[in-house]
């Protein structure tokens with residue numbers, strides 16, 4: 001994501017990301033239109049009655065419980081499948097475990113910062129659907145990962161952990177792409193509407209047109 005509001009206006013982006021905290025402590029993107037913190041705005045717009053709040057947290061609790069076993073089972077399967085690969089990597093790098101751990105921590109942190117709709121169950125459900133799709137493909141023998149189309153770990157920009165910034169691609173394609181983001185040669189130019197259309201709107205557009213058969 002673009003760091004400067006002037007650049008964001010130039011590229012017609014809905015959001016930009018300064019990397020600094022808002023006055024309420026969020027490390028969150030800001031709206032280009034009024035420079036408001038997205039997290040603050042999201043919270044401000046969601047006015048919940050105590051009953052609704054209770055209902056939401058209960059729903060969330062049930063949902064977490066339901067996914068817990070699935071997650072554990074998936075982790076077991078993953079380990080069984082990747083045992084050999086892990087072994088060779090460990091042999092190649094004595095610090096493999098520590099290095100992986102710190103890389104994972106950095107990734108999780110970036111994901112947490114990019115995850116701005118934590119209270120929105122509908123968005124979470126859509127994110128989980130994407131991860132479930134990846135698991136289905138992997139269960140069928142594929143090697144897929146969930147990719148952030150605009151990377152969340154990049155010095156130039158910060159994508160969001162939102163359904164319209166996620167896509168399921170092969171692990172190989174993902175490792176080629178890495179955390180690279182080139183505003184001149186990125187997906188922005190390959191999109192309908194050209195290079196200056198708003199990134200988020202365009203991602204939604206692209207998904208819509210792609211899912212239509214024959215277009």
Ligand SMILES: [Zn+2]
Pocket residue numbers: 022023024025026028037038039040041
């Ligand atoms: Zn804020």
